[in-house]
Amino acid sequence: MKHSIKRQMIAVFLGLLLTFVAALFIINIYFLEPYYIGNKKTQFIEMYEKLNQAIRDGMLRNGILKEEVSGELAYLAEKNNISFLIADDRGGYLTNVHDKEQLNNQLLGYLLNQAQKDSKILDSTQDYQIAKSWNPWNHTDYIEMWGALEDESQFLLRSPVEGIKESAKISNRFLLSIGSILIVISVVSVWYFSKRLTDPILELAVLSEQMANLDFNARYESGGSDEIGELGANFNRMSEKLESTISELKGANNRLKEDIEQKEQLEKMRNEFLGNVSHELKTPIALIQGYAEGLREGVSDDQESREFYCDVIIDEAAKMNQMVKNLLALNQLEFGDQDIVFERFDLTELIRGVLQSMEILAEQEGIHVIFRQEKPVYVWADEFKVEQVVRNYISNAFHHAGEEKVVEIRLQTADGKARATVFNTGKPIADEDIGHIWEKFYKADKAHSREYGGNGIGLSIVKAVMESFHQEYGVNNYDNGVEFWFELDIQ
Numbered sequence: 001m002k003h004s005i006k007r008q009m010i011a012v013f014l015g016l017l018l019t020f021v022a023a024l025f026i027i028n029i030y031f032l033e034p035y036y037i038g039n040k041k042t043q044f045i046e047m048y049e050k051l052n053q054a055i056r057d058g059m060l061r062n063g064i065l066k067e068e069v070s071g072e073l074a075y076l077a078e079k080n081n082i083s084f085l086i087a088d089d090r091g092g093y094l095t096n097v098h099d100k101e102q103l104n105n106q107l108l109g110y111l112l113n114q115a116q117k118d119s120k121i122l123d124s125t126q127d128y129q130i131a132k133s134w135n136p137w138n139h140t141d142y143i144e145m146w147g148a149l150e151d152e153s154q155f156l157l158r159s160p161v162e163g164i165k166e167s168a169k170i171s172n173r174f175l176l177s178i179g180s181i182l183i184v185i186s187v188v189s190v191w192y193f194s195k196r197l198t199d200p201i202l203e204l205a206v207l208s209e210q211m212a213n214l215d216f217n218a219r220y221e222s223g224g225s226d227e228i229g230e231l232g233a234n235f236n237r238m239s240e241k242l243e244s245t246i247s248e249l250k251g252a253n254n255r256l257k258e259d260i261e262q263k264e265q266l267e268k269m270r271n272e273f274l275g276n277v278s279h280e281l282k283t284p285i286a287l288i289q290g291y292a293e294g295l296r297e298g299v300s301d302d303q304e305s306r307e308f309y310c311d312v313i314i315d316e317a318a319k320m321n322q323m324v325k326n327l328l329a330l331n332q333l334e335f336g337d338q339d340i341v342f343e344r345f346d347l348t349e350l351i352r353g354v355l356q357s358m359e360i361l362a363e364q365e366g367i368h369v370i371f372r373q374e375k376p377v378y379v380w381a382d383e384f385k386v387e388q389v390v391r392n393y394i395s396n397a398f399h400h401a402g403e404e405k406v407v408e409i410r411l412q413t414a415d416g417k418a419r420a421t422v423f424n425t426g427k428p429i430a431d432e433d434i435g436h437i438w439e440k441f442y443k444a445d446k447a448h449s450r451e452y453g454g455n456g457i458g459l460s461i462v463k464a465v466m467e468s469f470h471q472e473y474g475v476n477n478y479d480n481g482v483e484f485w486f487e488l489d490i491q
Contacts, residue, residue, distance in 0.1 A: 013190045014183065018179075021182075037143060044145040044157050047157060048145065048157070050072070050073060052150045055149055055151045083095075084103075085100060085103040085156045103156055103158065110146045111146075119132065128146065129146060141160070141161035142159065142161060144156065288312075292309075295309050340385070342380050343380070344378055344379070346378055347488065348376050350387055353387075354387060358395070367401055368405060370406065373410070380488065381488050381489070389486055392458035393422040394407065394409070397424035402424075406424070421485040422485070424482060428477040428481070429477055429482055437475065438462070438463040440460045466486055469488070471489075472487045473486040
């Protein structure tokens, strides 16, 4: 397959060349002699006409040929390899050979009808005959013409056929030699030129195979201004276009995959959200419904019990309200629906303000709060969202302070960053939980969370806020407690 075109070209050319040489052989063998004989008949008739013209002009009389005609006839006879003999009725002879006896005997044989039996008549008129004869003495074929001229003198023209046979043999040997040389030269030439033709085609075949395998780095390098070169240039342009198109398709496909993944994620988040919300709302709704039905049915007649029922309903409703607010805030953060306004503010003052607002809760829980930072620490961030982070950290610390009930807030600055830490005494977070505490609705201590109304959203809000700032945050376990932290730029 790879070299089929080259082989076909060589085979076709050699076939044509061999056919041509064989045709020449056949022509030499079968057609050269008839052509020679036909041509020789024409020469005989021409010389016959010359002799009669010499008689009419008085140049030939009684076997005597005038000098100016003699030279012309001798030249014509020599040129055409013709031997001639003219004999008149007086015994005079005119010939161009030394041994006239052989010609004279042959002429007498024809005149006496002795030689014709061994001859093949080629042409015959009332004035002459042309025949092909065989001479047994020298084993040679001759073309002979005999008859009478206008002055009644007899003539004989003879030319050997052996010469043409020998010429045919020589010609065939020559053709064989030349044909062999031509075959060798032709094979080399055809191989060379076919290689120049097929190599670019093979290169294009390899290129097309690479393109079929989506390898577009290959290029047609042979160049050229002919049709193959133009085809190669078109292949290169097509390769570049296909590469560009496939690149665009891959980009579009990747974007489509991302969109599908995002959609699937959103659907998953929606399902998780609905599931978690329904789960978190189930308990407070059930409590509100139960205590409300108890009030309606008069389960408790005393005022204190009714007030307790009402307090439970109000407390659970407040928890539901706070959870809804947190979910809305988290949803806005996760989906980027809230604009982030970066401004410079005092983080020390912000923390102090949050602690003041939570002072009543600290007294109720019996929490000892430590915050010794006096100097202002100015940072760049969204002040409202940073307040959410601080409030969630401190609220989480209040509810997990353990028996010692100590919460300590610190501020440190280094390398252009301010780090705020909120430490609370109590039990460290379990190793299996520490990787999940930033997930929505995840509760490390479900019983304790229910006790104070936690729903696992606060730390998710912290995560969303800090990631929107592109800042670091985290948690550290200690033997006597847990420390949550975040960082902000101070420059």
